[in-house]
Amino acid sequence: MEYAMKLDHLTKDFGSFKLDDVSFAIPGGTILGLIGENGAGKSTAIKCLLGVLHPTSGGVELLEGEGLAGVGYVPDECPFSDQLKVRQVGKFCAGLFPGWEDSLFAHYLQKFELPGDRKVKELSRGMKMKLSIAVALSHRPKLLVLDEATSGLDPVVRDEILDEFLAFIRDEDHAILISSHITSDLEKICDYVVYLHKGRVTISGAKDELLETYGRLSCSKADLARVDPGLIVGKREGDYGCQALINDHAAFQRAYPDLSLESPTLEDLMIFTTRGDSLSFEKESEQRKL
Amino acid sequence: MTGFLKRDYYLISGTLKFYVLFMAAFIILAVFTDFNSSFLSLYVVVFAMSSVMGLFSYDDMSRWTAYGAAAPAGRMAMVDARYLLTLLISVGISLFQMLISLLGGEAGDLPMAALYGGGFLLYAAVTLPVCYHFGGTKARTVMILIVAVMGALIGMGATTLQLSNGFGRVSLPSPFLLLPLAGIAALAISWRVSLGIMGRKEL
Structure with missing residues (x-):
């Protein structure tokens, strides 16, 4: 090429x-x-x-x-x-x-x-x-x-x-x-x-x-809690529901057939990756406190 | 390089009308007063100096330098063009001085033309690397200091040669004819320095 x-x-x-x-x-x-x-x-x-x-x-x-x-x-x-x-x-x-x-x-x-x-x-x-x-x-x-x-x-x-x-x-x-x-x-x-x-x-x-590989998940807090963290790029948690970017659409559907994924946008990829950073930071901070 | 040269010319020519109007006013005044060509030539030199400095400000304002450096001819051609323009302006200044002192019937026109043309080249030889290093805006502050020092030196020289009274009407000593050569030599060194600055510069 x-x-x-x-x-x-x-x-x-x-x-x-x-x-x-x-x-x-x-x-x-x-x-x-x-x-x-x-x-x-x-x-x-x-x-x-x-x-x-x-x-x-x-x-x-x-x-x-x-x-x-x-x-x-x-x-x-x-x-x-x-x-x-x-x-x-x-x-x-x-x-x-x-x-x-x-x-x-x-x-x-x-x-x-x-x-x-x-x-x-x-x-x-x-x-x-x-x-x-x-x-x-x-x-x-x-x-x-x-x-x-x-x-x-x-x-x-x-x-x-x-x-x-x-x-x-x-x-x-x-x-x-x-x-x-x-x-x-x-x-x-x-x-x-x-x-x-x-x-x-x-x-x-x-x-x-x-856009086919990644997926956007919209679900409840309880549903999000049972998703393997290895599949989550980043997430946004609210009082009325949660959203997350999933890094492997196919693997996710096999593991959680009851949860459905939407196609993400490029903006989702950007936002959730950035949020994923802050998520890791929060986890590190919590671990340091413990 | 012709593209860079043309751009600089278009930018300078934009303010040319304004300066020509001013000059016309001075010439009209000269008809009613005692004609002194030096006053006009000095005005042209000041216009040329500020115009060359102004080009760097235009570059800064439109972020031209980075764009020009990304052109196929690149940053080196940009430097070459500005030095060529400076040389052309210096020739123009000398020719202008010769012309008006001839028209005014003054003696010693050639050394005086050499003084203005060569002086401008020496000034540009200092100014251009400073502008390339600091950029148009910062360079103005640096140049104020340099011009103050140069002014003091010129003032001292003029006093020594007893030129302060009737500047432009006296016959300058023939060594002044060598000033353009000194200016060209200084400009050649300055050009190498500017190429080095621009070659390393992150734009």
Whole structure:
């Protein structure tokens, strides 16, 4: 299988935060979603991939033979100064990216309804993001790297942008790495998911397989008490019922045929894994008290 | 590199109109007063200095440096472009000084042009690595200190050469012609230092 990019045991140590031994790859023709809470290390991983940060150890393989020339990068904030006009952005970007096509840029400006004579400061956040995407697509990249590109956008603009990504991925040579904490967006478009939690890969795999492997349990306190703790990733206990994320759907159904599981969402995977952490912490604290 | 150079040009040209208007006002004033080309040239030098520093602030505000470093040409081309722009501005300053002192019928136009062009290069040779190291915002504070020291040295030099009265009307000694060469040498060292800073920098 050919990969558009590969992170191999990537580690970046800042002292106060460490991106720790992260490995994943994106097969051609697919979209990989990098999820995780704020500060989990998503942007750090992307910056290491793009050479903006120097990894402490580990390696990055990027589009054999093309390197950064084949990458279209969309950061979380529009990188073009407010004083610049949209048309000027296209003019200087032509000198930055090999393979730049003025006609393609003009096509995206028209498609995204971006007026060429307007200054960047006069654009809304959604329009600025569209401008960044237009620039990223106008040099015909093979890999799109999007760092929180849909954050802060209204659902209509987000949907429009997600459609653009799906159109891009129709070419089997293309691939997308998209990081976001808006998991509903990623659930719509991703083939693979990597969940970063406190700098480490906690869950990774094909999205559909993950959502089939895990299960979401809603039950009473008494029912939850009899479930093998080894099957529980994290749980939420309330006065009127409990919810838990189960790590092995099939094993759980064999052991507890009277309890039914629902399909989890990516958000469930994130929330319950984080809660699982606090659960372990609570257990450790209780043990220390005893 | 042309992309980085064009971006810097577009950003500087945005404020150019404002400066040209100011200059036009000064020229009109000069018609009614005793013409002194140095005043205008000094104004152009100050504009050039603040414009180069301003580029780093624009970089900071739009987080451009990280984005530019992720472009295929990369961070080194970004540094190259800014140094080339600095060199071009210095040539522009020298040509401007020569032109207006010729128009004003002043003597000693060549050493004076060398003083302004070379002086600007020396200033940029100090400023650029400071900006690359500290970023545009922090560098302003550091540069205030550096400019104060440089100002004191220039003041002392001017006093020694008895230039304080009628600056711009006197013929500067010919060694001033070597100032651009000193500026270019300083800029070359500065360029190497900036490449080193940017090569190591985490953006």
